[in-house]
Amino acid sequence: MTDADLPEVPSTWSVTAGIVVIGDEILSGRTKDTNVGHIAEYLTGIGIETREVRIVPDVTSMIVEAVDTLRARYTYVFTTGGIGPTHDDITADAIATAFGVGIEIDQRAVELIRQRKPDLELTAARLRMARIPHGAELIENPVSGAPGFQIGNVIVMAGVPRIMQGMLAGVGPRLRTGPRILSETVVAHLPEGRIAEPLSEIARAFADVSIGSYPHFDGENYMTQVVVRSRDADRVAAAKAAVEEAVAKLEQTS
């Protein structure tokens, strides 16, 4: 499959994003990722649509492949993980490889580390965290000093959730954002199978509104959340009313 054969990525949003999570520990199941959920929710809130996520190991070729594919497809790419001081932290070097630029210790990054921890001896390992690809802008790390960075449309952040969240909050205001998507949720105390047919009809009647249905099962009872989303408040309200009417009718007869 060549790039020319790659599927178009349909999106009704004007600003899109991909996320690349980097780390063997996620793929082994040892660490449970929470960064994807946080980033996706944050981006939705500011009008950026996440269209694809890839989780890859600490392997340069796989980081480069994921970043290169997604940066060509989406407005922004966010990466998490692999920018610490140890031998398995290879993200900054992989990003430099992807962009075909050099990488070296960046004095601005050294200063940020020094400011936060003036008494810290800057060992070779700590200086490793100041290695930044040429041409990148730094992203401040409000927790532990060592910065992330942005190069082109790729935003490189730490993997530790607290630090990643601080970096994202810092970089968010400088991103290009789209119109907010409005969303309403209708809760149906019904299994998804009971509501599927009326929902399908409503989806046809509201082709401009995204209608998703999300079943839950608590071990005893089924329920289904129906989410209607659009930029147009009137259409969201009309679709929501149609769903509510269908659900009420079904709940009465169940």
Place this chain on the structure above:
Amino acid sequence: MTDADLPEVPSTWSVTAGIVVIGDEILSGRTKDTNVGHIAEYLTGIGIETREVRIVPDVTSMIVEAVDTLRARYTYVFTTGGIGPTHDDITADAIATAFGVGIEIDQRAVELIRQRKPDLELTAARLRMARIPHGAELIENPVSGAPGFQIGNVIVMAGVPRIMQGMLAGVGPRLRTGPRILSETVVAHLPEGRIAEPLSEIARAFADVSIGSYPHFDGENYMTQVVVRSRDADRVAAAKAAVEEAVAKLEQTS
């Protein structure tokens, strides 16, 4: 980038896996995925190494692209999501497209749904859950009846965690598995930057052992977990001892 240019996927394990999570609700951040962590941990436990995860929206072309890429690369591909009864459940059709086979209502699947819920009216929506690509084997759903399926090396499961877990537990025993990887963890009450240099030396001395370091920060204190992994118990023990010695020395002087 053509397939020929794709990076080789290094693995010292003999049996590998990719995971494809399907669903707009994960990408919007509305639902936080827990299936990746569960599947990865389960597979690690039976000697299968997860090498890559992709999260894609409810879009046929993107499901097909992810499944086709990963099924060529890895021993198995596990998918979650998109096999329910509603209009946005398109996974079974997308898998049939990827394999170039037909899809229709499968009488074995109808029987499984009927057995679990004999009184249930089999509406068109419910029968949608019995649509199975030609040539697939069914995977039992111990929770709600509607089955998953396996076609070639692709295992298609539900997105609801409780149902997915039941399907995975059912399909696990029929998978080809590799030798278990042995793993030991050393906890260092030190920031990662303090331990990075000795760890790097140990990693060089134990090139056949995978040594990962995972920093945590609770808002006040730093700690680092060092995980050593290998198939060889003696090498794991030796690497663990080397890490413990280095950590003890550093903790005394900190």
